[in-house]
Amino acid sequence: MNERILIVEDESRLSSLLADYLRQANFEPHILADGLPVVSWVRDNHPSLILLDLMLPGRDGMEICKEIRGFSDVPIIMVTARIEEIDRLLGLELGADDYICKPFSPREVVARVKAVLRRSGGQSNLHSQGLTLEEASLHANLNGCKLDLTAVEFKLLQHLAAHPGRIFSREQLMDRIYADRRIVSDRTIDSHIKKLRKKMDTASPGVDLIRSVYGVGYKFETEE
Structure with missing residues (x-):
């Protein structure tokens, strides 16, 4: 069909x-x-x-x-x-x-x-360092606590978590999340990251899985 x-x-x-x-x-x-x-x-x-x-x-x-x-x-x-x-x-x-x-x-x-x-x-699930992402339902959990993410936040977190340790520039993340980059500024990624961190900290205080790399962009890290 x-x-x-x-x-x-x-x-x-x-x-x-x-x-x-x-x-x-x-x-x-x-x-x-x-x-x-x-x-x-x-x-x-x-x-x-x-x-x-x-x-x-x-x-x-x-x-x-x-x-x-x-x-x-x-x-x-x-x-x-x-x-x-x-x-x-x-x-x-x-x-x-x-x-x-x-x-x-x-x-x-x-x-x-x-x-x-x-x-x-490409529907897939991801499990990493207490984080569980279910693409089919857009469900996200961190250490057993639900993360109430928007679809864009989910995609951003999923992309970072799928490549732990890899640094992505804002432009690379925009290319991944938005098909038409003309509709957003690069600071939109900063706004999404800030909201993601806040939601993740609320669910699991002290866990910082998204790291800023000064002058470059962001990466997903496992806890030390």
């Missing part, structure tokens, strides 16, 4: 065009033009990926994204005409996997869909 892509877009010409391109790429598109039925449709149909417009009749795309992240880790690409960085960062904090800004090329959208599906396709 072809992978099902949910297109949530109220501009009928645009959604039809995207659906045509996705079909040509051997995907199975489904279109919803209103925000209200999206969450129930996702629960019932389990799409492989969601193209979610921010400005929708019935319900805002960010609210939809936040609710979906409460029960599913389905990849979400937000589609928007908003260019304010705060909106973009907020969307990623709520768990979006990528952003596409209007106007765009339908071919670019198909390429982004494929890229996000490739990144999310």
Whole structure:
């Protein structure tokens, strides 16, 4: 069966065009033009990926994204005409996997869909130094205590923990976490790291698994 892509877009010409391109790429598109039925449709149909417009009749795309992240880790690409960085960062904090800004090329959208599906396709669990990460459910535990992470924080921690001792620059981490680096500044990584450390310290005080390397970036270390 072809992978099902949910297109949530109220501009009928645009959604039809995207659906045509996705079909040509051997995907199975489904279109919803209103925000209200999206969450129930996702629960019932389990799409492989969601193209979610921010400005929708019935319900805002960010609210939809936040609710979906409460029960599913389905990849979400937000589609928007908003260019304010705060909106973009907020969307990623709520768990979006990528952003596409209007106007765009339908071919670019198909390429982004494929890229996000490739990144999310390799489901795996990781256990290291009291840290347990379950990619399929985005569950994270440190020494038996649950870490309440956003999808972006989970990906960042997973990438660092999968390469203990290796130093990653902010640019390398941005390349890993975001498909389109134009949407964030390099200091966004600092913000995510700060939040990760705070959550990990709350779960297990005194455990410092993410280390700063001055002038270079960050690395994941086992405890000495």
